[in-house]
Amino acid sequence: MFNVSLMRWIDDRVGNLACNALAYKKRLLSLLERSKNNGALPSFKKIAVMKFFGFGSIVVASPALAALRESFPDAEILFVTFKSNKDILEILRVADRALFIDTSSLQAFTTSTLQVAATLRREKVDLALDLEFFAKFPLVLANLAGIKQSAGYYLTQEHWRRTLLDIPGSYNHYFHTKDIFLSLVYLLRTGDLYYVGFDEFRKRYKYPQIEIRSQELERVQALLRENSVDGDIIVLNPNSSVDLAPEVRKWPEERYGELADRILAENPDAHVILIGAKSEEHYVNRVRSHARNGRVLSLAGKLSLRELTALFSIASLLVTNDSGPMHLACLTDTPIVGLFFGDTPTLFAPVASRVEVVAPSLYSIPMFTVYNGKDVFAGRPAETIANVPAQTVSVEDVMQKVRALLEPAQHSNGVDEDRPTVH
Incomplete structure (x- = not known):
């Protein structure tokens, strides 16, 4: 695959030169054409x-x-x-x-x-x-x-x-x-x-609010049956996008393993499902190795995007790093605990009827913004920055949010649930 870092470098260096040249061209043409704007809204x-x-x-x-x-x-x-x-x-x-x-x-x-x-x-x-x-x-x-x-x-x-x-x-x-x-x-x-x-x-x-197709739901349910999964399903997503400082945005892998064990100790009828893309399978299996409970299953690399959405539709909860799957789960209104270590939930919190977020109250957050091109922090390349903010968040910090959402819903977060259905 075309290297994302190279793509961003080209976009920054070549893109800036190209945009400046195009701006000069447009200014010159505007002087020659002098097109008039009558104030009407465009069509x-x-x-x-x-x-x-x-x-x-x-x-x-x-x-x-x-x-x-x-x-x-x-x-x-x-x-x-x-x-x-x-x-x-x-x-x-x-x-x-x-x-x-x-x-x-x-x-x-x-x-x-x-x-x-x-x-x-x-x-x-x-x-x-x-x-x-x-x-x-x-x-x-x-x-x-x-x-x-x-x-x-x-x-x-x-x-x-x-x-x-x-x-x-x-x-x-x-x-x-x-x-x-x-x-x-x-x-x-x-x-x-x-x-x-x-x-x-x-x-x-x-x-x-999307409608889950029967073929994807049946495929997910069959996969769960094959692995003796029944009862409540809690999904953990320990991954984050490879495009932007993934290590900074990840909670330590051993804490995800401990979190899985803590959740299952308090919910004896539940199963924990770890998810991830095919490219993340090795990392997710490593996370799985930190959990001692046998009711933790990795489905990394085994689900299409539609099947992942079907899994979210039957899950009791998703705990996830700030990532694409976090937003995907909003389409099925899954209860979500979102973990933010490099960015801020002000900009990117999941939007669903039952949501909790964890974000360290550190001056360094957000680390990456549109003002620094999302590729540097404190003058350093993003890939050189460690996940120090993530390490300040304990398993108990996240468990408090998990308990709040696994309890019977007392109230919503005010999000309007009157959403159109996409087939």
Whole structure:
């Protein structure tokens, strides 16, 4: 696979040069054309939404896509992303069509990028909606595709964004990322630079409640029966995305093992299921080795994304590092304990009716933000930073949250559960 670190390096170095050059070109053309804006709100026939990194982020963006559909009902929505995100798009069904960039190799990346740009040019797309906060690639791709207007987030340290973004949105790190994505659609729809009506607008759009297909549920249930799993299911996800400082965001593996034993000691009829991708199987098995109870099972590498969602739908609880599966579980309204060691739940907390979060109250958090490109901390590369904040969180700290959610529900966290069903 095309190395993510190399991809980010290219995006930073080459992307900055390309965006500056494109900004100069656009300024020159604007001087020559002097096109007039009559103040009318835009009307679009085709919109290309661009979101590349993290399938969990696509889940978080799903309310914005629903708002976009409602705001521009006559527009065709194309979703442009990496090929690795194909499964989550098929689950969410948030666009009319999807176009994919292949990251399996540098050659595949280059070829597929040019093909997607040619397709977007041929389709005469009116608007590129850039849902990346710091990547340069979406705006470069939009210019390659000849898309006339771009909407995205204006960050002051990248002055070329002022020129390349025809509709510059406000990034507000005091709001959840779901609402930050929604704010850009609100701006498109209303032109309200002060977001006076945004609070009412954002409350209208929630994560969809997806419908689990029978074939995936039956496959998961058969797998559980094969391993003599019955009773309550508690899922633990000890992994985090390989794209961004995974070690910093992981709770120590031995504590996950101890947590599994503690949960099972207090819930004698339950089973603990460890999950992970095929590439994470070795690490998850190592986590499993720290647990002494025989009712701990690893299904790492054995479930598709749809099957993982089916597992969440029958689970009593998910305990997880900040990661894509955490957001995926929100689609089935699974009770979630989310662990945050490098980022803040203010921006990325799971959104479901029963949620608890654990985040050390350290000045260092969040470590990685859109302002430092999410690849450095205190001037050091992210991969060199140890998971010291995670080590400050004890097993008992997490058990308190687990107990709160395993008890019969006394109240919800105020999240509106009136969500559309996606088949």
